[in-house]
Amino acid sequence: MHLLCQGAPQVLELEADVLDTRPGAVLLAQTPVFPGGGGQLPDRASIQWSKGEADIRVVKSDERGWWHEFDGEAEISGPVHVSVNAAFRRLMCELHTLAHVTNSVVFQNFGGALLTGAQLSADGTFRIDFDLTGSEADRLRALADPINDVIRQDLPIRTYQMRWDEANSVPGLFRSKSVSPPRQADGNVRIVEIGDLDRQACGGTHLGSTAQTRPVRILKVDNKGRQNRRIKVGFVD
Known part of the structure; x- marks a missing residue:
């Protein structure tokens, strides 16, 4: 099942009939809510019914379909x-788009360095980890300029489906060192493409172009093991 936030990201509200229920949860055929994953936080969302309203937890x-667990x-x-x-939702789209730009800049300038982890944060920052040695720390601290240059280029962002086996055979579409994107029930995987700069498998939400993001700065570069470098990125004040 494809999420509405992937195929119709403009849909932020949905009227639906309940397919099944249990205390504190309802099953719906579809959902506008991004459930979280791939380093992206789940949407903040609520559910209303004839006798009340509650925040959706999971x-x-x-x-x-989709079970919506809520408070109470x-x-x-x-x-x-x-x-x-x-x-x-817009903040998560912005951070996830920037994480892809950062990933692409590192992949292209550091010999195809693979991703070892990523996490978007509600405070408007994100961290992204790469399989790199400590000798690259100074170069990583200088990444703000090439990232902000991509933002200024206003590159369009689009998504499409590709057969999982085909995508797995294309170098650079799967960027994680240890985890491959899950194969969907239809045998496909979702691809996110940023102009001519980058394309990779991803199930998260994104903006329509790079110019819709704010300029960034590199907040910190940490060593997280002999072959792991963590970059923390935030917006320019």
């Missing part, structure tokens, strides 16, 4: 209204 899939133990029947916090 969204999980099963073969029938109410058992809901009838139609519900799901609403995603637009400001938080």
Whole structure:
């Protein structure tokens, strides 16, 4: 099942009938909520029904649809209204887009260095880890200029589906050192493409172009092991 946030990211509200229910959770056929994953935080969202409203804590899939677990133990029947916090979604889109730009700049300038971890944060920063030695720390601290140059170029961002086996055979589409993107039920994997700069497998949410992000600065470069360098990135004040 494809998420609405992947195929129709403009949809932030949804009216839906309940397919199944249990105390504190309802099953819906579709959801506008990004459930989290790949270093991106889950959307902040709420659910409303005829007798109340609650914050959604977790969204999980099963073969029938998407379970929405919410605060409290109410058992809901009838139609519900799901609403995603637009400001938080936009922040995650911005950070995830910037993380891809950073990943691409490092991949192209550091001999195809692979990703070893990433995490977006609600405070407007993100950290991204690479399989690199300590000798590269000074070069990593100078990454703000090439990243901000990509932002200024206003490169378009688009997504599309590709057969997983085909994508796995293309160098650079799978960037993680140890984890491959999951194969979808239809045998595909989602690809995010940034102009002619970059394309890689990803299930997260993104902006429409690089110019929609704010300029960044490198906040810190850490050694996290003999072959692991962590870059922390934030917005220019």
